[in-house]
Amino acid sequence: MSIAITGTGSFRPSIIIENSNFEKNTFLNTDGSIIEGPNEVIIEKFKSITGIEQRRYAKNELNTSDLGHLAAAKAIENAGIDKETLDYIIFAHNFGDVSPGKIQGDTLPSLATRVKHKLDIKNPKCIAYDMLFGCPGWIEGVIQANAFIKAGMAKRCLVIGADTLSRVVDEYDRDTMLYSDGAGAAIIEETEGKGQFLNHETATYANDEAFYLFFGESYNKDIKEDRRYIKMYGRKIYEFAISHVPQAMKECLDKTGRDISEVKKIFIHQANEKMDEAIVKRFYRQYKLKPPTGIMPMTIGRLGNSSVATIPTLYDKVRKGNIEGHSIEKGDVVLFASVGAGMNINAMVYEV
CATH class of the missing domain: 3.40.47.10 (Thiolase/Chalcone synthase)
Incomplete structure (x- = not known):
């Protein structure tokens, strides 16, 4: 037997934001002074460094936990498993559910619990918790899932990574052009001949x-x-x-x-x-x-x-x-x- 990734899923938000959407922004330095030069030049320099031409934003009615749920459902379907057999749901994110226009992230209850609720999993032995580990959070969640299974504490885990960074950006900061929204998920389980x-x-x-x-x-x-x-x-x-x-x-x-x-x-x-x-x-x-x-x-x-x-x-x-x-x-x-x-x-x- 080995421990493998047996199913994956992702959700790509539908709102496409092109670099040209930022041409009317007022970009400032850290001291509040205006960055010199036309925005077209600032944006082109940004693209040459980052490679970003467009990014995806989630619709207002969708929050981070919603994106995570949509990716998770695809991963479960792709793995062909019964959701009630999941032992752990590990949700890696950074800011919780950030509703448009709000100044606080919502993590009560945890996003993992919200996904379990949305998936309608009845099994109380399916443990749901969040992972705060910055951008490496999904990998760290997979590492933990692997450790749980190796230790005999679980047989099957769902690991999700999602964020809606478009809701925590400063429109006056050039770095706002970096960030986007999205979600990905994977099923990690004990299996035979499917990877390790x-x-x-x-x-x-x-x-x-x-x-x-x-x-x-x-x-x-x-x-x-x-x-x-x-x-x-x-x-x-x-x-x-x-x-x-x-x-x-x-x-x-x-x-x-x-x-x-x-x-x-x-x-x-x-x-x-x-x-x-x-x-x-x-x-x-x-x-x-x-x-x-x-x-x-x-x-x-x-x-x-x-x-x-x-x-x-x-x-x-x-x-x-x-x-x-x-x-x-x-x-x-x-x-x-x-x-x-x-x-x-x-x-x-x-x-x-």
Whole structure:
């Protein structure tokens, strides 16, 4: 017997926000001064760095738990399982249910409990809880699910990653163009001949790095509303990521005893195209190699950065053949990696 991903699902919100939607925004520096230059130039520079051309926003009537439920239902159907046999529902997110126009995230009850309710699962032994771990939250949820099953505490788990970041952005901050909404989910279970987890690595850097991502005030100093928005020190995050993530990926792979030539795909958090490319290049450089063509599928160009939702969404799409030029087959070794608020990093090696 082995522990494998037997079903996946994702939900892509229907509202498409093009880069051109930001042409009338007033973008400010951290001190409140206006960023010099026309917005067209600011947006084009943003696109050249991040690779983002458009992103998805959820309809007002849908919240993070709704997106998670929709992705979860697809994963359950894809796995062909009875929902009542789930032992755990682990929901990775960052801000809870954030209703449009509200200044508080709602996590009472937990989003995992809300999904269990929406799925109409009667079994009280199906334990539902939330995971707050920044963008690496979905991977960490999968690591926990694997550990529960390996320890004999569970046989089948549902792990969800979802966020509605469009509702916690500051319209005066250029970084608002990064963020999007979405959800992805997977069934992790004890099975036979359907794949296996080979190894994982996780680390938290909480000294100087703890507040590289944080909740802060709007850059518009005239706004007096007591409201906070997602903020980050982009350059520091970039330098942190390209220094630490490749090392974690290498440590994770090396402990499996598998050769790097066996890695067929790298599923990396869709944070920033140039940063992801730099991480993968540095990962291969440790083996004195260059990344193979097509090793890293990307969705950020069309879907933006939906935090914990990016990797499960990406994996679901490749697994189902929905990204042109990318596929995985039984026996392929794939590598997952993420970095985010905390500052947390993790990596996971999986044989399909």
